[in-house]
Each structure stands twice: as structure tokens, then as C-alpha cells.
Amino acid sequence: MIMHTPIMMTTLISLTLPIFATLTNPCKKRSYPDYVKTTVMYAFITSLPSTTLFILSNQETTIWSWHWMTTQTLDLTLSFKLDYFSMMFIPIALFVTWSIMEFSLWYMNSDPNINQFFKYLLIFLTAMLTLVTANNLFQFFIGWEGVGIMSFLLISWWHARTDANTAAIQAILYNRIGDIGLILAMTWFLLHYNSWDLQQMLALNSNSSSLPLVGLLLAAAGKSAQFGLHPWLPSAMEGPTPVSALLHSSTMVIAGVFLLIRFHPLMETNTTIQNLTLCLGATTTLFTAICALTQNDIKKIVAFSTSSQLGLMMVTIGINQPYLAFLHICTHAFFKAMLFMCSGSIIHNLNNEQDIRKMGGLLKTMPLTSTSMIIGNLALTGMPFLTGFYSKDLIIEATNTSYTNAWALFITLIATSLTSAYSTRTILLTLTGPPRFPALTYINENNPALLNPIKRLTMGSMITGFLITSNIPPTSPPLPMMPFYLKLSALCATALGFLTALDLTLMTNKLKMKNPSQVFKFSNMLGYFPTTIHRTIPYQSLLMSQNLALLLLDSTWLEKSMPKTISQAHITTSMTVTTQKGMIKLYSLSFLIPLTLALFLMM
Amino acid sequence: MNPLAQPIIYTTMITGTLITTLSSHWFLAWVGLEMNMLAFIPILMKKTNPRSTEAAIKYFLMQSTASMVLMMAIISNNLLSGCWTTTSYINQPPSLMMMTALAMKLGMAPFHFWVPEVTQGTPLTSGLLLLTWQKLAPISIMYQIHPSINIHILLTLSTLSTAMGSWGGLNQTQLRKILGYSSITHMGWMMMTLVYNPMTTIFYLTIYIILTTTMFLTLNLSSSTTTLMLSRTWNKSTHLAPLMAPILMSLGGLPPLTGFLPKWIIIQELTMNNSFLIPSIMTIMTLLNLYFYMRLIYTTSLTLFPTSNNTKMTWQLENTKPMPLIPPLIITSTLLLPISPLLLTFH
Numbered sequence: 029m030i031m032h033t034p035i036m037m038t039t040l041i042s043l044t045l046p047i048f049a050t051l052t053n054p055c056k057k058r059s060y061p062d063y064v065k066t067t068v069m070y071a072f073i074t075s076l077p078s079t080t081l082f083i084l085s086n087q088e089t090t091i092w093s094w095h096w097m098t099t100q101t102l103d104l105t106l107s108f109k110l111d112y113f114s115m116m117f118i119p120i121a122l123f124v125t126w127s128i129m130e131f132s133l134w135y136m137n138s139d140p141n142i143n144q145f146f147k148y149l150l151i152f153l154t155a156m157l158t159l160v161t162a163n164n165l166f167q168f169f170i171g172w173e174g175v176g177i178m179s180f181l182l183i184s185w186w187h188a189r190t191d192a193n194t195a196a197i198q199a200i201l202y203n204r205i206g207d208i209g210l211i212l213a214m215t216w217f218l219l220h221y222n223s224w225d226l227q228q229m230l231a232l233n234s235n236s237s238s239l240p241l242v243g244l245l246l247a248a249a250g251k252s253a254q255f256g257l258h259p260w261l262p263s264a265m266e267g268p269t270p271v272s273a274l275l276h277s278s279t280m281v282i283a284g285v286f287l288l289i290r291f292h293p294l295m296e297t298n299t300t301i302q303n304l305t306l307c308l309g310a311t312t313t314l315f316t317a318i319c320a321l322t323q324n325d326i327k328k329i330v331a332f333s334t335s336s337q338l339g340l341m342m343v344t345i346g347i348n349q350p351y352l353a354f355l356h357i358c359t360h361a362f363f364k365a366m367l368f369m370c371s372g373s374i375i376h377n378l379n380n381e382q383d384i385r386k387m388g389g390l391l392k393t394m395p396l397t398s399t400s401m402i403i404g405n406l407a408l409t410g411m412p413f414l415t416g417f418y419s420k421d422l423i424i425e426a427t428n429t430s431y432t433n434a435w436a437l438f439i440t441l442i443a444t445s446l447t448s449a450y451s452t453r454t455i456l457l458t459l460t461g462p463p464r465f466p467a468l469t470y471i472n473e474n475n476p477a478l479l480n481p482i483k484r485l486t487m488g489s490m491i492t493g494f495l496i497t498s499n500i501p502p503t504s505p506p507l508p509m510m511p512f513y514l515k516l517s518a519l520c521a522t523a524l525g526f527l528t529a530l531d532l533t534l535m536t537n538k539l540k541m542k543n544p545s546q547v548f549k550f551s552n553m554l555g556y557f558p559t560t561i562h563r564t565i566p567y568q569s570l571l572m573s574q575n576l577a578l579l580l581l582d583s584t585w586l587e588k589s590m591p592k593t594i595s596q597a598h599i600t601t602s603m604t605v606t607t608q609k610g611m612i613k614l615y616s617l618s619f620l621i622p623l624t625l626a627l628f629l630m631m
Numbered sequence: 632m633n634p635l636a637q638p639i640i641y642t643t644m645i646t647g648t649l650i651t652t653l654s655s656h657w658f659l660a661w662v663g664l665e666m667n668m669l670a671f672i673p674i675l676m677k678k679t680n681p682r683s684t685e686a687a688i689k690y691f692l693m694q695s696t697a698s699m700v701l702m703m704a705i706i707s708n709n710l711l712s713g714c715w716t717t718t719s720y721i722n723q724p725p726s727l728m729m730m731t732a733l734a735m736k737l738g739m740a741p742f743h744f745w746v747p748e749v750t751q752g753t754p755l756t757s758g759l760l761l762l763t764w765q766k767l768a769p770i771s772i773m774y775q776i777h778p779s780i781n782i783h784i785l786l787t788l789s790t791l792s793t794a795m796g797s798w799g800g801l802n803q804t805q806l807r808k809i810l811g812y813s814s815i816t817h818m819g820w821m822m823m824t825l826v827y828n829p830m831t832t833i834f835y836l837t838i839y840i841i842l843t844t845t846m847f848l849t850l851n852l853s854s855s856t857t858t859l860m861l862s863r864t865w866n867k868s869t870h871l872a873p874l875m876a877p878i879l880m881s882l883g884g885l886p887p888l889t890g891f892l893p894k895w896i897i898i899q900e901l902t903m904n905n906s907f908l909i910p911s912i913m914t915i916m917t918l919l920n921l922y923f924y925m926r927l928i929y930t931t932s933l934t935l936f937p938t939s940n941n942t943k944m945t946w947q948l949e950n951t952k953p954m955p956l957i958p959p960l961i962i963t964s965t966l967l968l969p970i971s972p973l974l975l976t977f978h
Contacts, residue, residue, distance in 0.1 A: 598919065602801035608744055612692055615744045619696060622741055623731045626784055630727055 032081035033090045036110055036118065039075040040161070042067065043154055050147055064146040065129040068153070072122035082115045083499060091163055091227075101222065109163035109226065112503070113289060113354055116496075117160050120358050123488070124278050124365045125153050127481035131369050132270040134477040135376060145185065149274065152178035156279050160286065165214050165224040168287070172210065172251070175280045176203045182275060183267040195263035198562075202260040206250015206284070213243030230293045241301040244291055245308070252284030252338045255312040259558045261335050262319075265327040269372030272327060277334045277368055278361035285341045285353060292350035302346050303433065309342025310436035310443075315555060317446035321453070322551040325382050326371045329454055333408065334364055336443060343440050344423050347430040351503035356419035359493050363407040363415060366485035370401040373478055374458065377471045384454065389463030393471045396479055398459045400486045405451040407489045409522050410444070418493035420444075422507070424518035429510050444518060445525030452529035461537070632677055643670035644764070651768040656715050657705040661698065664736070664768055668694045674760060675753045686752025690761075693745045697735040704728035717772070721779040729772075730780055730788075736769040739788050739822065740795040743815045747799065750811035755856065758807050759847035762814045763840045770821070770836055777829045785822055790909060792819030797919035804858045806850055809923060810843065813882065816920050820893070820913065824900040831900050834974070835893035838967075842882050842890055845960040849878060852954055862930040866938070867945045875931045877965045883921035889967035896975070 046064045082090075093107030108114075129149060136142050155178060159171025176199075184196035216239055217224060221232050248254065253261040264276050275281070288295065288305070295301050313336045320332035337360050344353040374390065374397060375382055391398045403414070410420040424444065427437045473479060544552070553559060632640070644667055651663030668691070675687040708725035709715060721729065731742075738746040750758045773780070796816030803809045817839050824831045853868060855861040865872040881890035894917075898910045930936070967974065 598798065598801065602798045605795055605798045606802040608748070610748060612689060615689075615693060615742075616696060618744060619693075619731070619735055619742050623700070623728065626727055626731065627724060630723060630781060630784070 032078040032085070032087075032115075033092055033110055035074060035078040035081075036115070037092060037108065039071045039078065039118070039122070040108070040157055042074070043071050043150065043157070046150055047147065047154070050143075060143045061129070061133055061146045064150055065126065065133065068122060068126045068129055068150075072119060072126050075119045075122055079115050079119050082110070083501065086501065088112075093163065102218070102224070104166055105164060105225075106167065107163035107225070108161040110161065112501070113286070114161045116354070116358060116500070117286075118157060120361055121153070121156060121160070121279055124361050124485070125149070125274060127484050128270050128274045128365060128369070130477055131273070131372065131481045132268075134475050135270055135372055136268060145182075145268075148178055148182055149270070152182065152275065152280070156283070159283055163226050165217065165226075165229075168290075169210065169214065172207070172247075172283060175275070175283060176200065176207075176251075179203075179264070179275050179280055182271040183264050185268055185271065186266075189266070192266040195260070195266040198263050199260040202253075202257045203250050205257055206247045209243040209246025209248075209250065210287075211243075213240040213247065216240040216243065226290065230291070236298070238298055238300055241291070241295060241298055242304075244287060245301060245304060248284030248288050248342070249308065250284065251287075252281050252342070253312075253335050254284075254308050254339065254342060255315050256308075258312065258316065258335055259554065259562070262328045262331045262554070265325070265331050269327070269368055269375065272331070273365045273368035273372070276331065277364035281334060281338055282341070282357045282360075285338060285345065285357060288342075288345050289350045289354050292345070292348075295345070296348055302348060304346075305342055306346025306433055306436045309339045309344075309346055310433075310439050311339070312336070312342065313339030313443040314439045314446070317443040317450065318551050319554045320450045321446065322548055324385055326374065326384050326387075326454065326458065327368070327382060329384070329450060330364070330367050330371060333367075333447070333450070336447060337364070337408075339443070340420070340423060340440065343427065343436065346436070347427055347432055349423070349426050349504060352419065352423050352426060355496065356423060358496060359407075359415045359419045362485055362488040362492055363404040366400055366482060366489055367404040367408070369482055369485065370397050370404065373397045373473060373482070374401075377469070377473065378465050379469055381465060384457040386464050387458040388461040388465070389459075390471075391459045393463075394473050396482060397473055400482045401459065402455055403486055403489055405455055409448040409451050409526070410518060411522075412519065413494070415489050415491075415493035418497045421518050425507055425510065425515065428514045428517060429508060441517065441521050445521040445528075448522045448525035449529040452526050453533060456530070456533045632673065636673070640670050640673055643667075644674070644760075648764065648768045652771040655717050657708075657717055658715070660717055660772055661702055661705060664698055664701070664772075667765070667768055668698070671760070671765065674757050675749070677754055677757055682752040683754075686749040689745050689752075690749045693742075694736060697732040700728055700732040700735075704732065717775045721776055723779070723781065726776065726779040727781060727784060729776060730784060733769045733773050734788050734822075737766060737818050738811075738815055739818050740791040740815060741788075743792065743795055743799075746815055747803075747808040747811040750807045750814075751805055753807075755807070755847055755851045755854070758810065759844060759851075762810065762847075763843055766818075766836065766840075770832065773822075773825060774829050774833065777825050780826055782826050785826060786909060789819045789822045790913060792816065792822070793913045793916045794819075797916045800923045801919055803923070806856050806858065806861060806927075809927070810846060813920060813924075814843070816917060820897055820917070823909070823913070824897050827904050828900050831893070831896050834896060838889060838893045838964075841960065842878070842964045845878055845957070845964045846882060848955070848957050848960065849875065852950075852952060852957065854952070858927065858930055859936075861927060862934075862936045864931050865935060866942065868950070869946050873932045874961055876928045878961060879924040879928050880921075881965050883924040884917060885921065887968050888965050889963070892968050892971050892974070 046060075046067050049063075050060075089109060089111035091107055091109050093105045096104045096106050098104070129146065132142075132145065132149070136145055139145065152175060155171050155174025157171075159168055159175060162168035162171055180196045180200050183199055184192045186192050214224065216237075217229055220237075221229050223229065250257045261276060261281065265272055267275075295305070316332045316335035316339065320329050320336065323329045323332065337356070341353045341356055341360075344350075344356065374387065374394065377394060377397075378387060381387065407414040407416040410416045410424075412421075424441070427440055430437070550556070647663045647666030647668075647670060649663070650666065651660050654660045654663060672687050672691055675690060676683045704725040707728070708721050711722045711725065712719070735742040750761060753761065792815050796812045796814075796819060799815070800809050800812035803812065817835070821832050821835045821839070849871060850856070850861070852871060853860070853864050855864065861875075864875065877888060881888035884890045884894045886895075894914075898914070901910045
């Protein structure tokens with residue numbers, strides 16, 4: 029009997045145990061964070077045989093559902109869909125979370141509320157897994173909102189800091205705009221298909237309306253920080269680094285892309301939506317790559333890098349390759365989480381310094397961190413046969429050979445070269461060169477709680493790509509033959525970006541800095557997007573409401589439109605009539621003219 | 632005025648009006664008008680200050696111009712129809728000229744500019760005669776030519792008079808000017824139904840004369856010519872102060888006072904002839920009239936303007952001014968509405 033389903037459900041349920049432990053009053057022999065971390069580790073270990081069994085038994089999907097409640101027309105079930113996507117994602121998510129929790133043991137060591145922190149991380153993980161295994165949109169929405177709320181709570185972890193609070197609200201607002209799309213889609217599906225079950229929706233693809241798909245696209249844009257709804261992601265770096273590593277690089281932000289992947293049979297047939305997705309993704313990836321070039325905060329650079337990769341995933345969905353997008357999700361989680369953890373290690377060791385202009389010379393003083401960072405960046409840019417290569421290169425090949433919007437594909441290539449450019453800049457400024465931090469900084473990376481996760485994820489960044497691609501079932505038709513230069517295009521673009529960035533940095537880092545040019549300012553100010561939109565929209569709304577409530581209603585309709593106008597008219601007329609000059613000539617004239625006029629008119 | 636000249640002048644004035652009303656030949660009608668005008672000029676100049684002189688000259692010029700145009704109309708009517716009788720039908724061009732000339736004599740808009748100034752320049756009793764007696768002769772002529780009057784011109788003149796009278800009176804504090812503008816407004820009302828039912832015109836004229844006479848004589852009693860002087864009525868003749876209120880409200884046309892009756896008749900007459908917009912406009916414009924009467928009531932009856940402690944209580948002293956007919960006039964001008972069927976049968 030195939031046991032993968034009960035084993036996986038055991039995994040999922042065991043994750044909720046530490047949460048319930050906080051509701052009772054346990055006597056803690058060990059520390060609670062350690063307990064949580066160990067739970068997640070065991071969950072990961074139990075999920076591995078489950079996934080292996082699933083893949084080797086060549087099954088399609090297993091659905092485990094309980095009937096929850098019935099409204100008049102709708103049956104709500106708790107149903108867990110364990111198919112290729114969720115089974116692949118769960119071990120990866122658990123592995124990354126385990127590593128991040130161990131890292132947090134070191135990073136948040138001095139925080140008095142560390143128990144609460146771990147509880148929040150665990151609740152987040154539960155919500156994320158609910159989202160991933162959801163078979164109907166209701167459960168999906170529960171997970172969706174859950175990750176949104178946990179993101180809010182975790183970004184504003186240091187809530188005494190105003191920037192953290194504004195960033196958390198910003199995240200909620202932008203996600204809410206995306207939620208409008210999701211609710212639109214849910215309503216449309218409920219009205220037209222009378223069900224929220226994925227099986228029914230995907231099978232009934234009879235209606236060729238774009239409305240639900242537009243809703244889903246909006247939801248994905250909100251959650252996955254696509255262009256137009258993107259500013260919350262760099263602002264979310266106000267949260268602690270483990271939060272950035274878990275939520276805003278590996279798991280939460282891919283929820284939007286995951287939604288589109290789940291609905292890919294509906295999107296296959298609708299070319300408008302595919303076009304929209306492609307263009308949106310291409311715009312995002314290029315724009316955020318441009319913004320990442322001139323940022324000075326190391327976490328923001330990695331955040332923009334995440335945003336750029338999310339755009340790339342959108343592009344992949346736009347060219348109708350959902351399985352490649354999913355592959356990129358899985359591989360991206362490893363090296364991005366690791367990049368965040370290395371950043372966290374650097375930040376903590378340099379006494380909370382986040383500006384890369386004040387780092388440098390860390391190659392010798394923090395060897396493990398800097399090695400992992402370089403490996404992570406190489407994986408990100410798609411160095412052959414590291415993890416990122418297996419997904420990213422396949423994506424670039426697919427884009428080069430697909431018969432769609434050439435402009436979108438072109439700017440994706442440009443974004444690829446910019447990826448390696450900013451990665452190079454990061455490495456050169458943080459790790460090489462003379463140290464630019466204060467001299468008596470106590471740098472030390474001897475804690476195993478710091479080192480083990482980084483080591484694990486480094487191994488992951490190196491071999492996971494190979495492992496995954498050689499063990500998964502074939503999921504899409506193999507790519508057709510392409511010319512040699514097309515095959516090498518990704519590599520050439522990357523190498524071009526790397527060499528250009530290297531050359532420019534080494535040439536100019538001894539020069540005096542001039543006044544920044546317009547292009548620099550565009551890139552540094554994030555394209556002026558936050559500065560304009562965040563003020564303009566609330567200001568216009570408030571101005572309109574003030575005008576409507578005060579000017580339009582009180583002042584105009586109730587006062588000026590009738591009473592004041594009438595009284596003013598009469599007063600003016602009265603003054604006109606009574607100002608007489610008293611000249612007889614005028615009076616005679618006033619007699620003559622009407623008389624002649626009347627005579628002529630009446631005759 | 633010289634007591635020897637006074638009876639001659641007054642007699643001439645009365646005779647002129649009588650000649651005009653009783654004649655059937657156009658020339659005699661015109662003669663009557665001229666006699667009336669010429670005899671009236673010295674009455675205007677009872678007080679010999681430059682303002683009275685100016686008022687008299689303005690009156691003379693306006694009225695003589697109107698008389699000349701009237702003469703031209705009479706002659707051209709004879710040219711066209713060969714008729715000298717006032718009761719026969721008049722052709723359109725002469726009728727138009729006649730009507731404008733008579734409107735000028737009456738002081739209707741747009742020929743109304745002389746009315747406030749002349750009224751202001753003369754003493755109160757001359758003003759009374761100006762606004763009441765001088766209307767009789769032209770209206771009698773208009774009554775006789777009413778079948779041939781062009782309705783459009785007449786309605787235009789009437790509506791314009793109402794409007795001008797109302798707007799003009801808003802900006803005034805001199806009582807004689809206020810009464811002048813009120814006369815313009817009432818002329819407008821009067822001429823509305825001349826074509827439909829001239830009896831209503833005469834009825835309105837009657838009530839109007841009663842009201843205006845009451846008003847002028849009351850003002851003459853306290854010899855107040857500005858609003859400020861009017862506000863001292865409580866001191867001069869205390870019983871008269873609250874009586875100003877119903878007189879003025881009647882003049883403004885408030886039911887259940889007399890002044891409402893002629894307006895009611897006119898509106899009824901107009902609506903019987905299917906015109907609804909014009910009476911509505913006129914009524915609404917006359918509200919402004921009522922407003923400035925109310926302002927006078929406010930200063931007279933409703934508030935007491937501050938005076939110093941040692942003001943003389945003038946009402947305790949005996950009044951030597953002659954007060955002819957004020958009580959019956961007040962009663963007539965406020966309480967006539969219940970017997971309106973009796974009044975209407977006379978017309």
C-alpha cells in the first residue's frame with residue numbers, strides 16, 4: 029500500500045503541535061525555540077520518504093478531504109491536494125524553514141520575545157503549507173490571508189520603530205489590493221462553476237471569459253510584488269533577517285506565482301492573459317533589476333533580486349511553462365534564503381551595519397559566510413551546473429524559442445545580465461577591498477547555530493538542481509532544437525554583465541564621485557514610484573472627499589446654489605436699477621428708443 | 632403758495648382731469664391733459680428750494696414730451712381712419728404711440744426714471760397728488776382705447792414695471808422714493824388686465840388710491856420723509872406706530888388685508904385667459920416690494936431706536952397739523968376684504 033499520504037499528513041499535523049503547546053502551560057525543560065526547530069527538522073525528515081514514495085510510485089494526485097460544513101448551495105470541505113507541486117514544495121519549504129529557525133536561534137538570541145518569534149514563524153509555516161496543499165479556493169484563501177497577517181506581524185517585529193510599522197501597513201495595503209483580485213476570481217468561479225474545488229474549475233473550462241483570470245493575475249501581482257504593486261517588498265526588509273529569509277524570499281512571495289501555476293490549465297487557452305502575464309513579468313524583472321543596481325542596503329539589494337526572480341517566474345508562466353516556473357521556485361528558495369542568511373551574518377557581525385559602502389574586506393575575516401555568499405550569487409546568476417542553472421537556463425532557452433512578444437523576451441535577457449551585474453557589485457563591495465567598518469568590530473562566526481544552516485543551504489545551492497531535475501517525472505515536452513548562439517545567450521548575457529560590472533567597479537572605486545546623473549537617480553529612487561504614488565493617491569482621495577463633503581454638499585448645494593445666488597442677483601440688480609444719473613437727456617432717450625423699436629418691430 | 636392763486640390752480644387741475652375723462656373728441660382729451668399738467672407744476676413747487684424746481688422741470692419735460700407724442704398719435708390716427716372720437720377703434724401704429732405716451736405719463740417702465748426723483752423733490756402732499764390724482768386722466772384714456780392696445784407691448788411694459796419697481800425700491804431709505812417705486816409697481820399690476828377686463832384696472836386704481844392716500848397722510852402726520860424720521864413715530868404719535876404695520880402690509884398685498892383683493896382679481900383674470908407664467912413672475916417680484924415695506928414696519932413698529940434719556944415726549948403736546956380722514960382711510964385700507972363681493976358688483 030502506498031503510504032505517502034498518511035506520512036505527509038503526519039508531517040503537516042505534527043507542525044501544529046508546538047503552537048498548541050503554547051496554549052497550555054508546559055514546563056519547559058528545553059527552550060521553546062529549540063523545541064520548535066527540532067519539530068520542524070523532524071517534520072522535514074518525515075516528509076522526505078513521503079515525497080520519494082510519491083515520485084517513485086508515479087502517481088498523479090492524492091486528495092484527502094473531510095466534509096466541513098454545507099451552506100445552502102455550497103459544500104465546504106477541508107481537502108488537502110497532494111500532487112506534484114505540493115509534494116515537491118513541502119520538503120523544500122520545511123528544509124529552508126528548519127535552516128532559518130536554526131539561524132534565528134543565533135540571530136535573535138538576545139531578543140526577550142524569542143518564543144513569540146518562533147511561534148509566529150511556525151504559524152506562518154502552517155499557513156503557507158495550508159495554502160500549498162489547498163484543493164479548494166476557500167482553504168487557499170485561508171492560507172493566503174494567514175501568510176499576509178503573519179507577514180504583517182513579523183515585519184513589524186520591532187514595532188517601536190516607525191519605519192517598521194509603515195512597512196508593515198504598506199505590505200498589508202498592497203496585498204489587500206491583490207486580494208481584491210482573488211476575491212473577484214472566487215466570486216466569479218462561485219457564480220459560474222458553483223464550486224471552489226480545483227478539480228471542478230479546471231475541468232469545466234468552458235467559459236472563455238478573462239475576468240477570473242484577470243483577478244488571479246491581480247492577486248499574484250499583489251502577493252508576488254509585480255510592477256505596480258511592488259514597493260512593499262523592499263520596505264518589508266524592516267523586519268528581522270530571518271523573516272526576510274523565510275517570508276520574503278522563499279515562501280510567501282511565491283504564493284502568487286503558485287496560484288497562477290495551480291490555475292495553469294485555465295490560462296493555457298487564454299492568450300490575452302498570457303500576454304498580460306508575460307509583459308507584467310518582463311517589466312517587473314527589468315525594473316527591479318535596474319533599481320537593485322544602485323541600492324546601498326544589502327538587504328534591499330537581495331529584496332530587489334527576489335523581486336526580479338519573481339518577475340522571471342511570471343515570464344515563465346506567460347510563455348506557458350508552469351512546470352519550469354515551479355522548478356525555479358524550488359531552486360530559488362535555496363540560494364535566496366542562503367543569501368539572506370549570509371547578509372544576516374554580516375550585519376550582526378558588523379554591529380548592525382547594513383550599508384555596503386561601510387563593509388569590505390570580509391573575505392579573510394568571515395570565510396564561511398563569504399564563500400557561501402559567492403556560491404549563492406553564482407547560483408543566482410545561473411552559473412552552469414549550480415542550482416540556479418537548471419531552472420534559469422531552461423527558462424531562458426524556453427523564452428528564446430517561444431513564439432511570443434519579442435520585446436518582453438529581450439528585456440528578460442537584459443535583466444539577466446543586470447542580475448549578474450548587481451551580484452558582482454554586491455560581492456565586490458561587501459567582501460573584497462579594504463575594510464571600511466570601524467576597527468574594533470568584533471567579527472566572529474564560530475557559533476554552530478549560525479554555521480550549520482549556511483552549510484546546509486550551500487550544499488543545497490550546489491546539488492539540489494541536479495537532484496531535482498534528475499528525479500522528477502517529465503513534466504513538459506522537451507524543448508526543440510535551437511541554434512548554438514541561442515543556447516549560449518543566457519551564459520553570454522550573464523558573463524557580459526559580470527565583466528562589465530567588474531571592470532567598472534575596479535576602474536572607478538578610486539575616483540571621486542561626481543553629482544549623480546539622472547539615470548542614477550532614477551535607479552536609486554526606485555524609479556520614483558514610491559515617492560509619487562504613496563503621496564498622490566491618498567492625497568487625491570482625501571481632497572476629493574473633502575470637496576464632496578464640505579464644498580459640494582454644505583457650501584454649494586445648501587448655501588450657494590440657491591439662497592446666496594438669488595440674494596446676490598437681486599442685490600446687484602437693485603443697485604444697477606437705482607443708480608441713476610438724473611440727466612433728462614437720458615430719460616428722453618429712454619423714451620425715444622423703445623418707441624422707435626416698438627414701432628419698427630410691430631410694423 | 633399765494634392763497635389767492637391756490638383755488639385757481641387746484642380748480643384748473645381738477646377741471647383738466649374732468650375734461651379728459653368726459654370728452655369724446657381727441658383734441659379735448661389732449662387739452663385736458665395739458666391743463667392738468669400746467670396747473671400741477673406750481674403745486675410741485677410749493678416749497679421754493681432748488682430741488683423742487685428741478686423736480687418740476689423734470690416733470691414738465693417728461694409730461695410735455697408724452698403729450699406731444701400723444702398729439703402725433705391722434706393726428707396720425709385721423710390720417711389713417713378719419714376719426715376724432717375716442718371710443719372708436721384706433722389703428723395699430725397710432726395706438727402704439729398713444730400707449731407709450733400714456734405709459735410715460737403714468738410712469739411705467741422703461742419710462743419710469745422721472746418718478747422717484749420728482750416724488751422726492753416735492754413735499755409730501757404734492758407727492759400724494761402726483762401719485763394719485765395725476766393717474767386718473769391717462770388711465771381714463773387708456774380705458775377708452777383698450778380694445779386697440781397691442782397686448783404684447785402692454786404685458787412687456789407691465790412686467791418690466793413690476794420688476795423695476797421692486798428692484799428699485801430695495802435700495803432706498805427715502806420714503807418718498809419708496810412710495811414712487813411702489814407706484815411704479817402698482818402701475819404695472821394695473822395695466823396687466825387692461826386688455827382682458829378693464830374694470831379690474833379701475834378697481835385696482837381705486838384701491839391703490841385709497842392705500843396711497845392713507846400712506847401719504849400718515850407720513851404727513853409725523854412729517855417724516857426718511858426711514859430714520861419714520862422710526863421716531865412712536866414718539867410723535869404713539870397710536871400711529873403700530874398702525875403703520877397693517878397699512879404697509881396692505882400696500883404690499885398681504886391677505887387678509889384690502890390690498891390683497893385687487894391683486895387676487897388680476898391674477899384670477901389672467902389665469903382665466905390661460906396665462907400662468909406672467910402672474911407667477913409678477914407675484915414673485917412683488918415680494919420684493921413687500922420686503923421693503925416690512926423693513927419700514929421693522930423700524931416703526933417692531934423696534935424702538937435708542938434715544939437719549941431726556942427726549943421730549945412729543946406726543947403729549949397737541950398736534951396742530953390737520954389730519955383729514957386718516958382714521959376712515961386706515962379702516963378702508965385694511966378691512967375691506969370681507970365685503971369684496973359688494974365692491975366687485977360696483978365694477
